Structures are given as structure tokens and as C-alpha cells.
Amino acid sequence: MLIFLKIQSEVDKLSAYHPLTEQEAIEFSRSIPEFFPAGAVLTSREIGDGNLNLVFHITDAASGKGLIVKQALPYAKVVGESWPLTLDRARIESEALILQNELAPGLVPTVYKYDAELALTVMEDLSDHVIMRQGLVDGNKYPKFAEDISTFMANTLFFTSDLGMNQQDKKERVKAFINPDLCKITEDLIFDDPYTDSPNNNFEAAIADAAEALRNDDALHLEVAILRNKFLTNAQALLHGDLHTGSVFVTAQSTKVIDPEFAYYGPIGFDVGAVIANLLLNYAGQAHWIKDEAELADFRSYLLGSVREIWTKFENKFGALWDEHNADRLASSASGYKQYYINKLLQDSIGFAGCKMVRRIVGLAHVADIDRIEDAAEREKAQRLALEIGTSLIHLNRQAISIEQAIDIVLSATTKHV
Numbered sequence: 001m002l003i004f005l006k007i008q009s010e011v012d013k014l015s016a017y018h019p020l021t022e023q024e025a026i027e028f029s030r031s032i033p034e035f036f037p038a039g040a041v042l043t044s045r046e047i048g049d050g051n052l053n054l055v056f057h058i059t060d061a062a063s064g065k066g067l068i069v070k071q072a073l074p075y076a077k078v079v080g081e082s083w084p085l086t087l088d089r090a091r092i093e094s095e096a097l098i099l100q101n102e103l104a105p106g107l108v109p110t111v112y113k114y115d116a117e118l119a120l121t122v123m124e125d126l127s128d129h130v131i132m133r134q135g136l137v138d139g140n141k142y143p144k145f146a147e148d149i150s151t152f153m154a155n156t157l158f159f160t161s162d163l164g165m166n167q168q169d170k171k172e173r174v175k176a177f178i179n180p181d182l183c184k185i186t187e188d189l190i191f192d193d194p195y196t197d198s199p200n201n202n203f204e205a206a207i208a209d210a211a212e213a214l215r216n217d218d219a220l221h222l223e224v225a226i227l228r229n230k231f232l233t234n235a236q237a238l239l240h241g242d243l244h245t246g247s248v249f250v251t252a253q254s255t256k257v258i259d260p261e262f263a264y265y266g267p268i269g270f271d272v273g274a275v276i277a278n279l280l281l282n283y284a285g286q287a288h289w290i291k292d293e294a295e296l297a298d299f300r301s302y303l304l305g306s307v308r309e310i311w312t313k314f315e316n317k318f319g320a321l322w323d324e325h326n327a328d329r330l331a332s333s334a335s336g337y338k339q340y341y342i343n344k345l346l347q348d349s350i351g352f353a354g355c356k357m358v359r360r361i362v363g364l365a366h367v368a369d370i371d372r373i374e375d376a377a378e379r380e381k382a383q384r385l386a387l388e389i390g391t392s393l394i395h396l397n398r399q400a401i402s403i404e405q406a407i408d409i410v411l412s413a414t415t416k417h418v
């Protein structure tokens with residue numbers, strides 16, 4: 001009730017706020033200086049397929065130019081008005097995109113305009129790219145992805161941390177990116193609901209036994225509680241906060257990260273783990289999407305190779321930034337500290353990856369890689385494989401010393417679930 005009243009008063013204060021119609025989105029997009037030719041005949045289509053916001057695609061057939069107008073609703077679209085959600089997330093998203101573009105140039109869409117009253121951002125149209133989740137379901141490989149995403153994560157995470165920026169300025173930035181509503185979604189959906197009998201949970205009867213096992217595994221609960229506490233308290237760097245393959249646009253030559261409305265200061269491994277988890281969720285679903293055994297083995301080995309490459313490149317790039325740009329005297333001089341810090345990042349990444357896999361199988365919001373499998377028995381197999389990998393990664397996390405251990409977990413779970 002309190003949240004509802006808070007958000008209602010937020011909406012009342014923004015007197016101009018209302019969800020745009022497709023026509024109004026066209027009118028708004030004409031305010032971007034010198035983008036569309038004067039008198040251009042524009043068309044508008046609401047294309048939002050995410051859980052939270054409106055996304056209008058504005059196009060001019062004559063010039064071939066396009067724009068994206070993304071507007072926050074005062075509630076979570078996937079659930080409806082009964083789940084109020086702050087409009088401030090539009091500010092967080094546009095400020096995060098602008099900062100990410102400075103730290104990792106070319107790896108996010110350009111922001112043309114942010115309007116606080118309407119809670120909307122006008123940004124570069126990336127319709128010549130595909131959403132990576134769909135690309136992977138279609139069996140496509142992305143040769144630039146590991147290089148680009150490791151650069152994106154190393155740069156944005158290092159240079160927003162106490163290692164890579166002035167530590168007093170960092171505290172101001174923590175303040176600017178306080179994001180309680182969106183963090184609460186993650187705290188509930190990822191770090192609580194799957195391990196209890198929550199009304200938010202959403203799993204099929206066929207895997208009720210596996211869902212029950214999650215609720216009764218004390219050792220697992222200990223690991224999740226430790227990871228949850230890191231998410232709640234470890235303001236290590238400015239995270240993207242929701243870095244799944246539905247938040248990445250790709251082509252063979254290009255990578256663009258979108259949708260950082262969950263950005264806040266949190267543990268670095270949460271972003272790295274999100275990328276790993278979503279590659280592994282695709283891995284779990286692929287036995288349905290690719291029927292030929294040799295092709296399946298090849299694609300799965302590409303996915304595991306990507307996990308290895310992403311971690312290794314991230315570790316090397318983060319380490320190189322540490323050597324060249326460290327703003328913390330003791331961190332750079334204390335012998336063994338860099339190795340200690342980066343090993344903790346590996347452990348966190350593995351643990352968070354596991355949590356993110358589990359939530360996509362038994363929690364509120366699922367992934368197309370698995371949910372779109374029409375055959376119930378095949379879908380169940382994929383769900384059980386994802387749960388086995390996810391829980392094993394969570395159990396491993398604090399013991400991990402190499403990414404190879406995570407890969408071994410995937411391989412032995414695969415053998416078990418043929």
C-alpha cells in the first residue's frame with residue numbers, strides 16, 4: 001500500500017506524465033533536433049516484449065531512419081497495476097546508458113534525449129541487430145560477443161569501482177544510483193522466492209519434486225543467503241543489473257547492451273554471472289532446438305567455449321586495468337591482493353550464475369530458450385538440466401578456483417540428463 005501511494009504521488013507530481021499513444025510517440029520524436037527530415041511521414045509501433053516498459057519504434061520509410069522511444073509505466077507491465085514500480089527507473093536507465101557509453105564506447109545505444117516528466121528515453125534504433133536470446137535459439141554463433149561483453153564488463157565495472165575512480169566521487173555516484181524498487185524485484189525473485197513457497201513462483205507440475213528439493217536443501221539455502229547478502233550490501237561497482245541475453249543486441253560484428261534500468265551499486269559477479277547463466281540456459285534448451293547430435297555437440301561446445309572465453313578475457317582485462325589505473329594505493333601495492341580479489345569475483349560470478357539459472361526455471365519470469373519448447377517431455381528435460389547446473393554452481397561458488405570447474409559441472413550434468 002505504501003509503495004502504491006508513493007508511486008501515485010510520483011505520478012501526480014509529474015503533471016505531464018501519461019503513457020504515450022503511438023501517435024504521441026511520433027510527435028515526441030520530432031523534437032529530436034535534425035533527426036528526421038522536416039515533413040517526414042513517420043510511423044510508430046509499440047514493440048515492447050519485455051516485462052516492464054513501453055517501447056515505440058518510430059520509422060521514416062523515405063529516409064530509412066528510425067528511433068526508439070522507451071517509456072516507463074508506473075507499474076510492472078507483466079503483472080499489471082497491482083505491482084507499482086517507480087518511474088525513476090527511466091532516469092537510472094538513461095544515466096547508466098550515457099555513462100556506459102563513456103566507459104565502453106560503441107557498446108550501448110546512443111541516448112538522444114531523456115524526458116523526466118514523461119519518464120522516457122529516446123535512443124538509437126538497433127533494429128539492424130537481433131536480440132541475442134533469439135539469435136542463440138536460432139542456432140547462431142556470435143564471434144565478437146566474448147570480446148565485446150568482456151570489454152563492456154571490465155570497463156564499466158572497474159571504472160565505477162573504488163579501484164578505478166575517486167572514492168569520494170564514487171560515494172556520490174552510489175547515491176545517484178540508489179534503485180530500491182528494482183533491487184527489491186531481484187531480491188525477491190532471485191534470492192528468496194525460489195527457495196520458499198512463494199505465490200510469485202511459476203513452475204510446471206512435472207518438476208514439482210525438483211522445486212520442492214530447492215525448498216528443502218539447507219546447504220543450498222546457506223549459499224543463497226550469503227550471495228543474497230552480497231547483493232544487498234556489497235556496493236562494489238555500478239552494475240548493469242540485468243545483463244541477460246535479452247538485454248543484448250548482436251550481429252556477427254557488433255554487440256550493443258540495452259536495458260540497464262536495474263543499474264545500482266552491487267557485487268561485480270552479479271553482472272558476469274548473468275551473462276554466464278543465460279548462455280547456460282540456452283545450453284540446457286538446445287537439445288530441443290538442434291536435433292542433429294553432432295550439430296548439438298558443436299553448438300554446446302561453442303557455448304561452453306564462450307563461457308570460458310568471457311571469464312578469461314574479463315579477468316585479463318580487469319587485471320590490466322588494475323595494473324594501469326588503480327586509484328587505491330594499498331590495493332595496488334599489497335602483494336597477493338589482486339589475485340585474492342579476482343578469485344572472489346570468479347566465485348561470486350559462479351554463485352550468481354547458479355541463482356540466475358534457478359530463478360528462470362521456478363520463479364516468476366522465465367526464458368524463451370526453454371519456455372518455448374513445445375514438447376512437454378523435452379521441456380521438462382531442459383528444466384531439470386538447468387536446475388541441476390544452477391544448483392551445482394551455487395554449491396560450488398565459495399570453493400571455486402577456476403572457471404574449468406563450472407564447465408565440468410555443466411558437462412557432468414549433461415551426461416546425467418541424456
Ligand SMILES: Nc1ncnc2c1ncn2[C@@H]1O[C@H](COP(=O)(O)OP(=O)(O)O)[C@@H](O)[C@H]1O
Nearest residue numbers: 048049050051052053055068124125126127259
Ligand atoms: N534501442 C533499441 N533498438 C531497437 N529495438 C529495441 C531497442 N530497445 C529495445 N528494443 C526492443 O524492445 C524490446 C524491449 O526492450 P527492453 O529494453 O528490454 O524493455 P524492458 O525494460 O521492458 O524489458 C527489446 O526486446 C527489443 O525488441
Ligand SMILES: CSC[C@H]1O[C@H](OP(=O)(O)O)[C@H](O)[C@@H]1O
Nearest residue numbers: 050051052076078189242246365
Ligand atoms: C517483474 S520483472 C521480472 C524480470 O523482468 C526483468 O527483465 P526485462 O526487463 O529484461 O524484461 C528482470 O529480469 C526481472 O527480474
